[in-house]
Amino acid sequence: MHEQTDIEREWLIKLSRGDGSVFRELFDHYHPFVYSFALRMTESDPIAKDVVQDVFVKIWVNRESLHAIENLPAYLNRMTRNLVLNGMKRRAHEESLIRDLFPAGNERNSTEDATLAKELEALLHRAIDHLPGQQQKVYRLGRMKGLKHEDIAEQLQISRETVKKHMMAAVRSVKDYLQEHGGPIGLLAICLLKLYR
Structure with a gap:
């Protein structure tokens, strides 16, 4: 299991406090990881790039709660997988998009x-x-x-x-x-x- 590194912990704490300058460091470090994982799942460069964008937009939107994350790579992995799977559901079931992507409370x-x-x-x-x-x-x-x-x-x-x-x-x-x-x-x-x- 991945042990949260000091630099990861520092990024998450700073970002949760509104320090946008660390977002670029976090993005530069992790976007190749997210992209390669999305590419393996989708076998599509444009879709993988869209997934990366969605992942980091969500990171930014949810930045205030990031300090609670204990395993950043696992968190990114799970978010990427969910976005890819939701994207596949969206293409297969357009009418259930809202229910699939945004369950009650979100x-x-x-x-x-x-x-x-x-x-x-x-x-x-x-x-x-x-x-x-x-x-x-x-x-x-x-x-x-x-x-x-x-x-x-x-x-x-x-x-x-x-x-x-x-x-x-x-x-x-x-x-x-x-x-x-x-x-x-x-x-x-x-x-x-x-x-x-």
């Missing part, structure tokens, strides 16, 4: 999750809207539509190297915007952006 957390997801999306859209024209086009095609650099270059009639430069500049600008205007939610958004490099 309405508050489900509402917080949905609210946070909307805030993250709105913040990211504001960051993208602040990009210069060509950077914005490259970013939207690459990050939001999933096109490869070659396809973006062809669509915009520019070189692959130019696409790469625009993308690097856009990612840097988006992160700067999130850091400057997002507060704690910006920190969460920056961490989640790492999933979609």
Whole structure:
């Protein structure tokens, strides 16, 4: 059985007290673990990335109660498994989604999750809207539509190297915007952006 390490205990206590700076450390340390576990279960890179996002959004939403966790890897493992299984149920039984995901008593957390997801999306859209024209086009095609650099270059009639430069500049600008205007939610958004490099 995993023995809770001092650093894990410290992360959880600090985060439960509202110290958002440790969230990035926790995310950097554990998101490969969550991703690889989700990938093994789903055999799908996009779904595994969505699961990672859901796991860490829930960690953030429930941060005040994290100090009570005694085995962080087991907690993450269980949450990942539940989210994957719930996702499978959702695809198979759309009408029972609410009952499967949010049994009685969890309405508050489900509402917080949905609210946070909307805030993250709105913040990211504001960051993208602040990009210069060509950077914005490259970013939207690459990050939001999933096109490869070659396809973006062809669509915009520019070189692959130019696409790469625009993308690097856009990612840097988006992160700067999130850091400057997002507060704690910006920190969460920056961490989640790492999933979609």
